[in-house]
Amino acid sequence: MISIRNLKKSYGSNHVLHGIDLDVRAGEFVVMLGLSGAGKSTLLRCMNGLVKPDSGSLTVGGIDICRKHSRRELAQQAAMVFQHHNLVPRLSVRKNVLTGRLGQLGTLASIAQFFRASDLQLADACLQRVGLLHKADARTDALSGGQMQRVGIARALAQSPKVILADEPVASLDPKTATSVLQYLREATRELGIAVVCNLHQVEYAREFGDRVVGLSQGRMVFDGGPDELDDAALQAIYHQPTEAAVSSMHAAEQGGRWLKPLAATAGAM
Template structure:
Protein backbone atom coordinates (compact mmCIF):
# COMPACT_ATOMS: atom_id res chain seq x y z
CA UNK A 1 0.00 0.00 0.00
CA UNK A 2 1.32 3.49 -0.81
CA UNK A 3 1.84 4.47 2.78
CA UNK A 4 4.09 7.33 3.86
CA UNK A 5 6.35 4.61 5.20
CA UNK A 6 7.52 3.76 1.67
CA UNK A 7 11.11 4.83 1.11
CA UNK A 8 10.65 4.93 -2.62
CA UNK A 9 7.37 5.48 -4.29
CA UNK A 10 6.85 5.36 -8.04
CA UNK A 11 3.51 6.45 -9.48
CA UNK A 12 2.31 6.18 -13.04
CA UNK A 13 5.85 6.08 -14.40
CA UNK A 14 6.09 5.87 -18.21
CA UNK A 15 9.01 6.18 -20.54
CA UNK A 16 8.79 6.50 -24.28
CA UNK A 17 12.13 6.71 -26.09
CA UNK A 18 12.58 9.10 -29.01
CA UNK A 19 12.55 6.04 -31.27
CA UNK A 20 8.91 5.53 -30.23
CA UNK A 21 9.48 2.43 -28.08
CA UNK A 22 7.38 2.44 -24.94
CA UNK A 23 9.80 1.03 -22.36
CA UNK A 24 7.70 1.66 -19.27
CA UNK A 25 3.93 1.82 -19.23
CA UNK A 26 2.27 3.34 -16.18
CA UNK A 27 4.33 1.61 -13.49
CA UNK A 28 3.36 1.90 -9.80
CA UNK A 29 5.80 0.60 -7.20
CA UNK A 30 6.50 1.13 -3.52
CA UNK A 31 9.65 0.02 -1.77
CA UNK A 32 9.78 0.29 2.04
CA UNK A 33 13.05 1.07 3.82
CA UNK A 34 15.36 -1.89 4.17
CA UNK A 35 13.65 -4.13 1.63
CA UNK A 36 15.73 -6.05 -0.88
CA UNK A 37 13.63 -6.45 -4.00
CA UNK A 38 14.47 -8.29 -7.19
CA UNK A 39 13.16 -7.04 -10.48
CA UNK A 40 12.93 -9.85 -13.04
CA UNK A 41 11.68 -9.99 -16.60
CA UNK A 42 12.79 -10.77 -20.15
CA UNK A 43 15.39 -8.62 -21.92
CA UNK A 44 13.84 -5.41 -23.11
CA UNK A 45 11.08 -5.52 -20.49
CA UNK A 46 12.23 -2.13 -19.18
CA UNK A 47 14.07 -3.25 -16.02
CA UNK A 48 17.09 -1.11 -16.77
CA UNK A 49 14.94 1.84 -17.80
CA UNK A 50 12.97 1.62 -14.57
CA UNK A 51 15.94 1.95 -12.24
CA UNK A 52 17.50 4.62 -14.45
CA UNK A 53 14.28 6.60 -14.28
CA UNK A 54 14.47 6.49 -10.48
CA UNK A 55 17.73 8.45 -10.38
CA UNK A 56 16.93 10.15 -13.68
CA UNK A 57 19.92 8.96 -15.64
CA UNK A 58 17.01 8.42 -18.02
CA UNK A 59 14.40 11.16 -17.99
CA UNK A 60 10.89 9.70 -17.47
CA UNK A 61 8.17 10.77 -19.90
CA UNK A 62 5.38 10.77 -17.34
CA UNK A 63 4.76 9.87 -13.72
CA UNK A 64 6.31 10.69 -10.37
CA UNK A 65 9.19 9.27 -8.35
CA UNK A 66 9.50 10.09 -4.67
CA UNK A 67 12.39 9.18 -2.38
CA UNK A 68 12.00 9.78 1.35
CA UNK A 69 9.03 11.99 0.55
CA UNK A 70 11.02 14.22 -1.85
CA UNK A 71 9.81 14.28 -5.40
CA UNK A 72 12.77 13.39 -7.65
CA UNK A 73 10.97 14.10 -10.89
CA UNK A 74 10.95 17.83 -11.40
CA UNK A 75 14.08 18.58 -9.37
CA UNK A 76 16.52 21.09 -10.81
CA UNK A 77 20.06 20.00 -11.71
CA UNK A 78 21.64 20.91 -8.36
CA UNK A 79 18.85 19.44 -6.25
CA UNK A 80 18.90 16.28 -8.39
CA UNK A 81 22.61 15.84 -7.72
CA UNK A 82 21.92 16.17 -4.00
CA UNK A 83 19.11 13.61 -4.25
CA UNK A 84 21.30 11.18 -6.20
CA UNK A 85 23.65 10.91 -3.26
CA UNK A 86 20.92 8.94 -1.45
CA UNK A 87 20.69 6.42 -4.32
CA UNK A 88 23.74 4.30 -4.91
CA UNK A 89 23.95 2.63 -8.30
CA UNK A 90 25.72 -0.59 -9.19
CA UNK A 91 26.26 -1.54 -12.82
CA UNK A 92 26.36 -4.66 -14.93
CA UNK A 93 29.83 -4.11 -16.41
CA UNK A 94 30.98 -2.61 -13.09
CA UNK A 95 31.44 0.80 -14.78
CA UNK A 96 34.55 1.55 -12.76
CA UNK A 97 36.65 4.36 -14.12
CA UNK A 98 39.27 1.98 -15.42
CA UNK A 99 42.29 4.23 -15.34
CA UNK A 100 41.76 5.34 -11.75
CA UNK A 101 42.92 3.31 -8.77
CA UNK A 102 40.65 1.18 -6.62
CA UNK A 103 40.83 3.79 -3.86
CA UNK A 104 39.94 6.61 -6.24
CA UNK A 105 36.99 4.63 -7.53
CA UNK A 106 35.72 3.99 -4.02
CA UNK A 107 36.25 7.64 -3.06
CA UNK A 108 34.37 8.76 -6.17
CA UNK A 109 31.27 7.77 -4.23
CA UNK A 110 31.90 10.90 -2.16
CA UNK A 111 31.98 13.27 -5.14
CA UNK A 112 28.48 14.51 -4.39
CA UNK A 113 29.65 15.61 -0.94
CA UNK A 114 32.97 17.12 -2.02
CA UNK A 115 33.77 20.41 -3.74
CA UNK A 116 35.30 20.35 -7.23
CA UNK A 117 38.82 21.49 -6.33
CA UNK A 118 38.99 19.27 -3.26
CA UNK A 119 38.06 16.31 -5.47
CA UNK A 120 40.47 17.45 -8.21
CA UNK A 121 43.40 17.36 -5.78
CA UNK A 122 42.00 14.18 -4.17
CA UNK A 123 41.72 15.96 -0.82
CA UNK A 124 38.93 13.97 0.74
CA UNK A 125 38.18 14.29 4.46
CA UNK A 126 40.20 11.85 6.55
CA UNK A 127 37.05 10.06 7.77
CA UNK A 128 36.02 9.37 4.15
CA UNK A 129 39.36 7.73 3.41
CA UNK A 130 39.11 5.81 6.65
CA UNK A 131 35.60 4.67 5.79
CA UNK A 132 36.84 3.60 2.35
CA UNK A 133 39.61 1.50 3.93
CA UNK A 134 37.16 -0.01 6.40
CA UNK A 135 34.86 -1.03 3.54
CA UNK A 136 37.74 -2.32 1.41
CA UNK A 137 38.86 -4.41 4.35
CA UNK A 138 35.31 -5.68 4.80
CA UNK A 139 35.36 -7.11 1.28
CA UNK A 140 38.99 -8.20 1.49
CA UNK A 141 40.44 -5.68 -0.96
CA UNK A 142 42.35 -3.33 1.38
CA UNK A 143 45.68 -4.48 -0.04
CA UNK A 144 44.50 -3.58 -3.55
CA UNK A 145 43.74 0.07 -2.74
CA UNK A 146 46.45 1.50 -5.01
CA UNK A 147 45.99 -0.95 -7.88
CA UNK A 148 44.43 0.37 -11.04
CA UNK A 149 40.82 -0.71 -11.46
CA UNK A 150 41.52 -2.45 -14.78
CA UNK A 151 43.96 -4.80 -13.03
CA UNK A 152 41.14 -6.41 -11.03
CA UNK A 153 39.12 -9.55 -11.75
CA UNK A 154 35.39 -9.32 -12.45
CA UNK A 155 34.31 -10.22 -8.93
CA UNK A 156 36.79 -7.79 -7.40
CA UNK A 157 35.63 -5.00 -9.69
CA UNK A 158 32.01 -5.56 -8.76
CA UNK A 159 32.97 -5.37 -5.08
CA UNK A 160 34.62 -2.01 -5.75
CA UNK A 161 31.48 -0.95 -7.61
CA UNK A 162 29.39 -1.87 -4.56
CA UNK A 163 31.70 0.05 -2.23
CA UNK A 164 31.49 3.13 -4.45
CA UNK A 165 27.73 3.04 -4.06
CA UNK A 166 27.98 2.48 -0.28
CA UNK A 167 30.34 5.44 0.12
CA UNK A 168 27.46 7.66 -0.96
CA UNK A 169 25.75 6.85 2.33
CA UNK A 170 22.63 5.87 0.42
CA UNK A 171 19.19 4.83 1.60
CA UNK A 172 18.51 2.87 -1.57
CA UNK A 173 20.68 0.83 -3.91
CA UNK A 174 19.81 0.62 -7.60
CA UNK A 175 21.49 -2.49 -8.90
CA UNK A 176 21.55 -3.23 -12.62
CA UNK A 177 22.30 -6.87 -13.49
CA UNK A 178 25.13 -7.18 -10.93
CA UNK A 179 26.01 -10.73 -11.93
CA UNK A 180 25.54 -10.74 -15.70
CA UNK A 181 29.30 -10.62 -16.37
CA UNK A 182 30.32 -13.01 -13.61
CA UNK A 183 30.70 -16.77 -13.29
CA UNK A 184 28.07 -18.66 -11.22
CA UNK A 185 30.14 -18.95 -8.05
CA UNK A 186 31.21 -15.30 -8.05
CA UNK A 187 27.61 -14.36 -8.85
CA UNK A 188 26.36 -16.00 -5.67
CA UNK A 189 29.17 -14.42 -3.62
CA UNK A 190 28.32 -10.98 -4.94
CA UNK A 191 24.61 -11.42 -4.32
CA UNK A 192 25.28 -12.65 -0.81
CA UNK A 193 27.55 -9.69 -0.13
CA UNK A 194 24.91 -7.28 -1.43
CA UNK A 195 22.18 -8.74 0.74
CA UNK A 196 24.43 -8.82 3.82
CA UNK A 197 25.49 -5.22 3.37
CA UNK A 198 21.89 -4.14 2.90
CA UNK A 199 20.92 -5.88 6.13
CA UNK A 200 23.86 -4.45 8.07
CA UNK A 201 22.97 -0.95 7.04
CA UNK A 202 19.23 -1.22 6.67
CA UNK A 203 19.36 -0.33 3.00
CA UNK A 204 16.63 -0.96 0.50
CA UNK A 205 17.67 -2.29 -2.91
CA UNK A 206 16.13 -2.82 -6.30
CA UNK A 207 18.12 -5.52 -8.03
CA UNK A 208 17.59 -6.08 -11.74
CA UNK A 209 18.43 -9.64 -12.47
CA UNK A 210 17.64 -12.11 -15.19
CA UNK A 211 18.66 -15.19 -13.21
CA UNK A 212 15.41 -16.32 -11.58
CA UNK A 213 17.13 -18.77 -9.22
CA UNK A 214 19.42 -16.06 -7.83
CA UNK A 215 16.48 -13.69 -7.46
CA UNK A 216 14.47 -16.28 -5.56
CA UNK A 217 17.37 -17.19 -3.29
CA UNK A 218 18.40 -13.71 -2.24
CA UNK A 219 15.44 -11.35 -2.47
CA UNK A 220 12.53 -11.08 -0.10
CA UNK A 221 10.24 -9.68 -2.73
CA UNK A 222 10.08 -10.26 -6.44
CA UNK A 223 8.58 -7.97 -9.02
CA UNK A 224 8.06 -9.25 -12.55
CA UNK A 225 8.15 -6.82 -15.43
CA UNK A 226 6.95 -7.58 -18.92
CA UNK A 227 6.77 -5.12 -21.80
CA UNK A 228 6.99 -2.18 -19.42
CA UNK A 229 4.20 -3.33 -17.06
CA UNK A 230 4.33 -5.00 -13.66
CA UNK A 231 2.79 -8.45 -14.04
CA UNK A 232 3.84 -9.99 -10.74
CA UNK A 233 4.59 -8.68 -7.26
CA UNK A 234 5.00 -11.09 -4.40
CA UNK A 235 7.29 -13.19 -2.20
CA UNK A 236 9.78 -15.61 -3.83
CA UNK A 237 7.72 -18.61 -2.71
CA UNK A 238 4.86 -17.45 -4.93
CA UNK A 239 6.98 -17.90 -8.06
CA UNK A 240 5.51 -20.89 -9.88
CA UNK A 241 5.22 -22.06 -13.45
CA UNK A 242 2.12 -19.97 -14.02
CA UNK A 243 3.82 -16.78 -12.81
CA UNK A 244 6.97 -17.42 -14.83
CA UNK A 245 4.85 -17.96 -17.90
CA UNK A 246 3.11 -14.67 -17.20
CA UNK A 247 6.47 -12.90 -17.01
CA UNK A 248 8.56 -14.66 -19.63
CA UNK A 249 6.06 -16.46 -21.85
CA UNK A 250 5.33 -20.13 -22.53
CA UNK A 251 8.06 -22.65 -21.62
CA UNK A 252 8.43 -25.84 -19.62
CA UNK A 253 9.32 -24.32 -16.23
CA UNK A 254 9.25 -27.50 -14.16
CA UNK A 255 12.97 -28.12 -14.42
CA UNK A 256 13.89 -24.53 -13.65
CA UNK A 257 11.80 -24.65 -10.48
CA UNK A 258 13.14 -27.95 -9.12
CA UNK A 259 16.15 -27.49 -6.87
CA UNK A 260 18.19 -29.60 -4.41
CA UNK A 261 16.83 -29.40 -0.87
CA UNK A 262 20.04 -28.81 1.06
CA UNK A 263 21.00 -25.81 -1.02
CA UNK A 264 17.58 -24.40 -0.35
CA UNK A 265 18.09 -24.70 3.35
CA UNK A 266 21.51 -23.09 3.26
CA UNK A 267 20.37 -20.14 1.21
CA UNK A 268 17.21 -19.68 3.23
CA UNK A 269 19.35 -19.02 6.27
CA UNK A 270 21.18 -16.22 4.43
CA UNK A 271 18.23 -14.69 2.69
CA UNK A 272 15.81 -14.76 5.61
Protein backbone atom coordinates in the same frame (compact mmCIF):
# COMPACT_ATOMS: atom_id res chain seq x y z
CA MET B 1 12.88 4.88 0.28
CA ILE B 2 11.36 4.43 -3.20
CA SER B 3 7.77 5.32 -4.07
CA ILE B 4 6.40 4.96 -7.61
CA ARG B 5 2.83 5.70 -8.68
CA ASN B 6 1.29 5.22 -12.13
CA LEU B 7 4.65 5.74 -13.85
CA LYS B 8 4.51 5.86 -17.64
CA LYS B 9 7.21 6.22 -20.27
CA SER B 10 7.06 6.09 -24.06
CA TYR B 11 9.51 6.63 -26.87
CA GLY B 12 7.33 7.90 -29.69
CA SER B 13 4.69 5.22 -30.33
CA ASN B 14 6.62 2.65 -28.29
CA HIS B 15 5.01 2.46 -24.84
CA VAL B 16 7.75 1.14 -22.55
CA LEU B 17 6.20 1.53 -19.09
CA HIS B 18 2.46 1.28 -18.46
CA GLY B 19 1.41 2.71 -15.10
CA ILE B 20 3.98 1.14 -12.74
CA ASP B 21 3.23 1.20 -8.98
CA LEU B 22 5.99 0.14 -6.61
CA ASP B 23 7.24 0.81 -3.09
CA VAL B 24 10.63 -0.31 -1.73
CA ARG B 25 11.37 -0.02 1.99
CA ALA B 26 14.66 0.69 3.74
CA GLY B 27 16.79 -2.45 3.97
CA GLU B 28 14.68 -4.30 1.41
CA PHE B 29 16.33 -6.17 -1.48
CA VAL B 30 13.97 -6.17 -4.48
CA VAL B 31 14.86 -8.16 -7.60
CA MET B 32 13.30 -7.22 -10.94
CA LEU B 33 12.87 -10.02 -13.46
CA GLY B 34 11.76 -9.92 -17.09
CA LEU B 35 12.76 -10.58 -20.65
CA SER B 36 14.98 -8.13 -22.49
CA GLY B 37 12.73 -5.26 -23.56
CA ALA B 38 10.29 -5.78 -20.69
CA GLY B 39 11.04 -2.32 -19.30
CA LYS B 40 13.41 -3.21 -16.43
CA SER B 41 16.30 -1.01 -17.56
CA THR B 42 14.01 1.91 -18.45
CA LEU B 43 12.43 1.75 -14.99
CA LEU B 44 15.85 1.69 -13.36
CA ARG B 45 17.00 4.61 -15.52
CA CYS B 46 13.93 6.55 -14.41
CA MET B 47 14.89 5.85 -10.81
CA ASN B 48 18.46 7.11 -11.29
CA GLY B 49 17.33 10.24 -13.11
CA LEU B 50 18.81 9.37 -16.51
CA VAL B 51 15.35 9.09 -18.08
CA LYS B 52 12.46 11.46 -17.39
CA PRO B 53 9.05 9.75 -17.03
CA ASP B 54 6.16 11.02 -19.14
CA SER B 55 3.73 10.99 -16.22
CA GLY B 56 3.17 9.63 -12.74
CA SER B 57 5.19 10.20 -9.59
CA LEU B 58 8.59 8.85 -8.56
CA THR B 59 10.44 9.58 -5.33
CA VAL B 60 13.86 8.07 -4.59
CA GLY B 61 15.45 8.68 -1.19
CA GLY B 62 13.29 11.76 -0.67
CA ILE B 63 14.13 13.23 -4.11
CA ASP B 64 11.17 13.85 -6.43
CA ILE B 65 12.61 12.62 -9.73
CA CYS B 66 9.82 14.22 -11.74
CA ARG B 67 10.72 17.69 -10.48
CA LYS B 68 13.88 19.68 -11.13
CA HIS B 69 16.87 18.39 -9.16
CA SER B 70 20.63 18.29 -9.56
CA ARG B 71 22.69 15.19 -10.23
CA ARG B 72 24.58 15.97 -7.01
CA GLU B 73 21.35 15.91 -4.99
CA LEU B 74 20.36 12.54 -6.40
CA ALA B 75 23.89 11.13 -6.00
CA GLN B 76 23.66 11.89 -2.29
CA GLN B 77 20.62 9.62 -2.04
CA ALA B 78 21.00 6.93 -4.72
CA ALA B 79 24.04 4.97 -5.92
CA MET B 80 24.48 2.72 -8.94
CA VAL B 81 26.17 -0.65 -9.36
CA PHE B 82 26.82 -1.23 -13.05
CA GLN B 83 27.05 -4.40 -15.11
CA HIS B 84 30.51 -3.51 -16.44
CA HIS B 85 31.97 -2.03 -13.22
CA ASN B 86 32.60 1.51 -14.60
CA LEU B 87 35.85 1.73 -12.66
CA VAL B 88 39.06 3.59 -13.56
CA PRO B 89 41.51 0.74 -14.24
CA ARG B 90 44.74 2.68 -13.63
CA LEU B 91 43.64 3.99 -10.23
CA SER B 92 44.05 2.08 -7.01
CA VAL B 93 41.15 0.21 -5.50
CA ARG B 94 40.89 2.76 -2.68
CA LYS B 95 40.82 5.72 -5.06
CA ASN B 96 38.05 4.10 -7.09
CA VAL B 97 36.00 3.70 -3.92
CA LEU B 98 36.73 7.32 -2.97
CA THR B 99 35.12 8.51 -6.21
CA GLY B 100 31.88 7.61 -4.48
CA ARG B 101 32.54 10.52 -2.09
CA LEU B 102 32.87 13.19 -4.80
CA GLY B 103 29.18 14.09 -4.64
CA GLN B 104 29.53 14.82 -0.92
CA LEU B 105 32.42 17.28 -1.35
CA GLY B 106 32.34 20.94 -2.24
CA THR B 107 33.01 21.95 -5.85
CA LEU B 108 36.70 22.88 -5.38
CA ALA B 109 37.44 19.87 -3.17
CA SER B 110 35.72 17.64 -5.71
CA ILE B 111 37.78 19.02 -8.62
CA ALA B 112 41.02 18.68 -6.64
CA GLN B 113 39.91 15.30 -5.24
CA PHE B 114 40.80 16.50 -1.78
CA PHE B 115 39.43 13.82 0.51
CA ARG B 116 39.07 14.19 4.27
CA ALA B 117 40.42 11.68 6.76
CA SER B 118 36.84 10.61 7.41
CA ASP B 119 36.42 9.85 3.68
CA LEU B 120 39.51 7.63 3.74
CA GLN B 121 38.24 5.80 6.80
CA LEU B 122 34.84 5.27 5.18
CA ALA B 123 36.42 3.96 1.97
CA ASP B 124 38.44 1.40 3.92
CA ALA B 125 35.36 0.42 5.93
CA CYS B 126 33.46 -0.17 2.68
CA LEU B 127 36.30 -2.28 1.30
CA GLN B 128 36.29 -4.25 4.53
CA ARG B 129 32.58 -4.97 4.03
CA VAL B 130 33.25 -6.57 0.64
CA GLY B 131 36.38 -8.40 1.76
CA LEU B 132 38.87 -6.32 -0.23
CA LEU B 133 40.66 -4.12 2.27
CA HIS B 134 43.87 -6.07 1.62
CA LYS B 135 43.64 -4.92 -2.03
CA ALA B 136 43.17 -1.22 -1.21
CA ASP B 137 46.51 -0.10 -2.72
CA ALA B 138 46.44 -2.43 -5.71
CA ARG B 139 45.75 -1.17 -9.22
CA THR B 140 42.16 -1.95 -10.10
CA ASP B 141 43.06 -3.46 -13.47
CA ALA B 142 44.96 -6.20 -11.62
CA LEU B 143 41.74 -7.55 -10.08
CA SER B 144 39.45 -10.32 -11.28
CA GLY B 145 35.99 -9.51 -12.65
CA GLY B 146 34.32 -10.53 -9.41
CA GLN B 147 36.70 -8.40 -7.35
CA MET B 148 36.07 -5.41 -9.63
CA GLN B 149 32.34 -5.77 -9.08
CA ARG B 150 32.91 -5.86 -5.32
CA VAL B 151 34.88 -2.61 -5.67
CA GLY B 152 31.84 -1.23 -7.49
CA ILE B 153 29.67 -2.20 -4.52
CA ALA B 154 32.15 -0.59 -2.10
CA ARG B 155 32.11 2.61 -4.18
CA ALA B 156 28.30 2.65 -4.05
CA LEU B 157 28.36 2.11 -0.28
CA ALA B 158 30.88 4.97 0.08
CA GLN B 159 28.22 7.37 -1.18
CA SER B 160 26.29 6.62 2.04
CA PRO B 161 23.13 6.30 -0.04
CA LYS B 162 19.60 5.51 1.00
CA VAL B 163 19.09 3.55 -2.23
CA ILE B 164 21.28 1.33 -4.42
CA LEU B 165 20.21 0.56 -8.00
CA ALA B 166 21.98 -2.41 -9.59
CA ASP B 167 21.62 -3.16 -13.31
CA GLU B 168 22.55 -6.77 -14.10
CA PRO B 169 25.53 -6.62 -11.69
CA VAL B 170 26.51 -10.30 -12.15
CA ALA B 171 25.68 -10.83 -15.82
CA SER B 172 29.33 -11.31 -16.81
CA LEU B 173 30.35 -13.45 -13.83
CA ASP B 174 30.49 -17.21 -13.34
CA PRO B 175 27.87 -18.66 -10.95
CA LYS B 176 30.21 -19.04 -7.96
CA THR B 177 31.53 -15.50 -8.25
CA ALA B 178 28.05 -14.11 -8.94
CA THR B 179 26.73 -15.72 -5.77
CA SER B 180 29.57 -14.21 -3.76
CA VAL B 181 28.99 -10.72 -5.19
CA LEU B 182 25.25 -10.83 -4.46
CA GLN B 183 25.91 -12.05 -0.93
CA TYR B 184 28.19 -9.07 -0.24
CA LEU B 185 25.62 -6.68 -1.70
CA ARG B 186 22.70 -8.09 0.26
CA GLU B 187 24.54 -8.33 3.58
CA ALA B 188 25.96 -4.81 3.40
CA THR B 189 22.67 -3.20 2.44
CA ARG B 190 20.71 -5.07 5.09
CA GLU B 191 23.13 -4.06 7.81
CA LEU B 192 23.05 -0.42 6.69
CA GLY B 193 19.30 -0.24 5.97
CA ILE B 194 19.74 0.60 2.28
CA ALA B 195 16.91 -0.11 -0.16
CA VAL B 196 18.07 -2.09 -3.21
CA VAL B 197 16.49 -2.60 -6.62
CA CYS B 198 18.47 -5.14 -8.63
CA ASN B 199 17.76 -6.13 -12.24
CA LEU B 200 18.54 -9.81 -12.87
CA HIS B 201 17.79 -12.47 -15.45
CA GLN B 202 18.44 -15.50 -13.25
CA VAL B 203 15.40 -16.71 -11.31
CA GLU B 204 17.58 -18.87 -9.06
CA TYR B 205 19.40 -15.74 -7.82
CA ALA B 206 16.11 -13.91 -7.35
CA ARG B 207 14.85 -16.72 -5.15
CA GLU B 208 18.06 -16.93 -3.14
CA PHE B 209 18.76 -13.24 -2.54
CA GLY B 210 15.55 -11.28 -3.05
CA ASP B 211 13.28 -10.22 -0.22
CA ARG B 212 10.73 -9.48 -2.93
CA VAL B 213 10.55 -10.17 -6.64
CA VAL B 214 8.92 -7.85 -9.16
CA GLY B 215 8.17 -9.25 -12.61
CA LEU B 216 7.79 -7.02 -15.67
CA SER B 217 6.34 -8.05 -19.00
CA GLN B 218 5.86 -5.66 -21.91
CA GLY B 219 6.14 -2.67 -19.61
CA ARG B 220 3.59 -3.89 -17.08
CA MET B 221 4.14 -5.24 -13.59
CA VAL B 222 2.72 -8.77 -13.68
CA PHE B 223 4.15 -10.15 -10.43
CA ASP B 224 5.01 -8.74 -7.02
CA GLY B 225 5.62 -11.25 -4.27
CA GLY B 226 8.05 -13.28 -2.22
CA PRO B 227 10.78 -15.29 -3.93
CA ASP B 228 9.18 -18.54 -2.82
CA GLU B 229 5.96 -17.53 -4.58
CA LEU B 230 7.37 -17.82 -8.11
CA ASP B 231 5.32 -20.69 -9.51
CA ASP B 232 4.98 -21.77 -13.13
CA ALA B 233 2.01 -19.43 -13.67
CA ALA B 234 4.01 -16.47 -12.36
CA LEU B 235 6.97 -17.32 -14.56
CA GLN B 236 4.70 -17.76 -17.57
CA ALA B 237 3.32 -14.28 -16.93
CA ILE B 238 6.84 -12.83 -16.70
CA TYR B 239 8.47 -14.89 -19.45
CA HIS B 240 5.50 -15.02 -21.80
CA GLN B 241 7.52 -16.67 -24.56
CA PRO B 242 8.87 -20.26 -24.30
CA THR B 243 12.46 -19.14 -24.77
CA GLU B 244 15.42 -21.14 -23.54
CA ALA B 245 15.98 -18.59 -20.77
CA ALA B 246 12.37 -18.82 -19.66
CA VAL B 247 12.40 -22.62 -19.65
CA SER B 248 15.65 -22.63 -17.66
CA SER B 249 14.18 -20.11 -15.22
CA MET B 250 11.04 -22.19 -14.78
CA HIS B 251 13.07 -25.30 -14.04
CA ALA B 252 15.09 -23.37 -11.46
CA ALA B 253 11.92 -22.13 -9.78
CA GLU B 254 10.23 -25.54 -9.68
CA GLN B 255 12.57 -26.86 -7.00
CA GLY B 256 10.15 -26.02 -4.17
CA GLY B 257 8.49 -23.17 -2.32
CA ARG B 258 4.91 -22.04 -1.98
CA TRP B 259 2.96 -20.72 -4.91
CA LEU B 260 1.15 -17.46 -5.55
CA LYS B 261 -0.86 -16.35 -8.57
CA PRO B 262 0.81 -13.59 -10.58
CA LEU B 263 -0.74 -10.13 -10.68
CA ALA B 264 -2.13 -10.76 -14.13
CA ALA B 265 -4.06 -13.80 -12.95
CA THR B 266 -5.26 -11.98 -9.84
CA ALA B 267 -6.43 -9.01 -11.87
CA GLY B 268 -8.31 -11.27 -14.23
CA ALA B 269 -10.25 -12.75 -11.36
CA MET B 270 -11.38 -9.37 -10.00
